Amino acid sequence: ATAAGEGEAAAGGEEEEDRRSERQAIADQELLEFLFSKGLLPSYAFPTDLSSFLVERLVPRNNEWKMEVVERPQQSIGKALSEYAPGRLIVINKETYRSGGVVANTLPDVENRAEAIFEERHTLVHCENCSFVADLTDVTQGGARCPVCESDLKHTHMVVPQVFLPEEGRALKDDDRDQDITYATAAQFPVPVGKDDLPSLRPVGRNLMYVVTTDRQLVTVNKGQETSDGRSGFWICNQCGRASVDEQPKVSHSRPYKIEFSYRKPRPAHQCAGTYENVFLGHVFSTDLLLLRISLSQPLVTETGDPLQLRILEDALYSVAEGLRLAASRHPQIDLDPSEFGAGFRIVPNREDDTLLLDVYLYDTLSGGAGYADLAARNIEQILQQTLTLLEECPARCEQSCESCLRHYHNQYLKERLDRNLGAELLRYALDGTLPKEKAPAAQANLLRNLQRLLELEGLECKGPAEIHGVAVPLVVEHGGRQVAVGLRPALLAPDWQGHSFGQLPATTSTVALNEFILGRNLPDEHQMVRNAVLGKQ
Ligand SMILES: [Zn+2]
Ligand SMILES: [Zn+2]
Ligand SMILES: [Zn+2]
Structure with missing residues (x-):
């Protein structure tokens, strides 16, 4: 004994x-x-950008309650913003937790653990319609309207989480596995307004320049769930950090943690009386960038105020950025996991002439930079060629993107927006000035097959590819003696581009040149357009 x-x-x-x-x-x-x-x-010497998921237990000891750490896994804040975000399930040692608190790294006897992160909150001036983020150091710089797409700008508070906590401070019951999944965006390089913010760029293609710029401030944000009117943010208590994805919780509520206290001191209030604030979760950090600048002008799309053109440009840019990140990480001189690089883009409006500047950048995900951006710059020509190959030649020959070309675990939230052909057309134009080409009539006919079936179901007569007045037409639709030539036009060319082969048809021929981009994404609209043309409606 x-x-x-x-x-x-x-x-x-x-x-x-x-x-x-x-x-x-x-x-x-x-x-x-x-x-x-x-x-x-120096910030690169220590991992200061870590966030933890903290599971604690309060145990009685010698007339006091003392806190014990049960679990405390950590990861970089960039990843934690997605993987520990409120609503996410986290499994540690066979126990399942749901993230439900966002607080500062404090001692366990602090009553209001979230106060410190709310004191240091940022104001993010951003656009909900596009990727625009204003420079954090000057909140007035954004103005009232987005300089890229002219939507109203929003001002949203952003807090930087240090520690994430499980809902109610404990593991879930076996029958509760509900989960809300939200993602942090790629780090955004704020758009300068009215001034240039880069050192001098060097040419690396016909419409392409590059530069390495050091110690630049980027911002990564998790904006919460996507709703019909934008991003909903998170509801977080400014005292205890209790967090919710979709509902504004009650005024008086339990905290996601217990408070360590001794019997000699007054016991803290059982409920928290803090206020819920609607905030984004984010992280501001400095790193080195390899930045590529594409100058875009007519006949390519440059009207970022037009929702369709903006969408096309953004999807092309997402695709180039993701391709660049993969190609750079696979370069033999670099050879990294793609998660060690981040990639993003920004659209820089240029009101002086009609060119649009598109910046695509690669950054080290390690704060302070690990020198990879510089290494990538020294191999820039090879990396750009490999990016182009990756975009143009998918081993699985997919239509837009797949796991064999652009998609992987770290960009799954982007998969709907990746389109390798669109990216390839933009990059080719940047490198040697090649304009996107109208596809061969047979290829267009193939892409128009679904539309053709819809039209035939309604009793409209379709054939294609067929020749009219010596011009190969991908799809000819006829009804009641009326004939319409239907074809596709490249997405990146502006609506007033005149180079389509339909230009060779006599002016009396009715034609509809559909945008390739909407064909795959909004068939009902395209169907309606052709139908109206054939039936003679406006
Ligand atoms: Zn915008
Ligand atoms: Zn609270
Ligand atoms: Zn693919």
């Missing part, structure tokens, strides 16, 4: 030791943060 008693005492001593080292770690963290904030330490 004596021996067992000694054993317990020894185990208790070890636990005591664990708790001491836990507190020491938090104190060390605070010291490091102080030194960084005074600029006394």
Whole structure:
């Protein structure tokens, strides 16, 4: 019995030791943060951009309640913004938790753990209609309207999470596995308004320049769930950090953590009386960028105020950015997991002439930069060629994108927006000025097959490809003696582009040249357009 008693005492001593080292770690963290904030330490030397998911347990000990850490996995804040976001399920040691709290890294006797992150919140000036984010250092710079698409700009508070907590501070019951999944966007490089913010660029293609720019501020944001009127953000209590994806919780509520206290002190209030705020979760960091600038002008689409043209440009840019990130990470001199690079784009409006500047950039996901952006710049020509090959030649010959070309785990939230052909056309234009080409009549006829079936079901007569007045027409639709030539036009060419082969038809021929982009995405509209043309309606 004596021996067992000694054993317990020894185990208790070890636990005591664990708790001491836990507190020491938090104190060390605070010291490091102080030194960084005074600029006394370089940020790349330590992993300061980690977030943890903290599971705790309050245990009675010597007239006091003491907190024990049960689990505390960590990951980079960029990943944590998606994977620990409120609503997500997190499995640790066979227990399932649902993230339900966002707080600062505090000692366990702090009553309002979220206060510190709310004191340091940022205001993000952003557009809900496009990817525009204004420079964080000057909130007035955005103005009232988005300089890219002219929508109203929104001002939303953004808090930087340090620690995520499980809902109610504990594991879920076996029958509860509901989950809300939200994603952080790629880091956004704020758009300069009215001034240029880059060192001098060097040409690397007909319409393409590049530069490495160091120590630039990027912002990664999880804007919550997508709703019909934009992004809903998260509802987070400004005192306890209790978080919800979709509903504004009650005024008086339980905290997602317990408070460590001693019997001698007054016991903290059982319920939290904090206020819920609608915020984004995000992270601001500095890193080095390899930036590529494409100058776009007529006859390519440049009207970012037009929703369709904006959508086409954004999808092309997402695709080029993701292709670039893969090609760079696979370059033999670099050879990294694609998650070690981030890629993004921004559209820089240029009101002086009709050109549009499209910036695609690659950044080190490690804060402070690990030198990969520079290494990629030194191999830029090869990387661009490999990006083009990756976009033009999918081994699975997919229509838009698939796991064999552009898609992978880290860009799954983008899969609807990746279109390798669109990306390839933009990159080709950037490299050697080649304009997107009208597809061969047989290829167009193939793409128009679904539309043809719909029209035939209604009793309209279709044939194609067929020749009219010596011109090969992909699809000819006839009804009641009326004839319409139907074809496709490249998505990246502006609506007033005149180079379509239908231009060779006599002016008396009715023609409909459909945009390739909408054909795959909004068939009912296209169907209606052709139908109206054949039936002679407006
Ligand atoms: Zn916009
Ligand atoms: Zn609260
Ligand atoms: Zn593919």
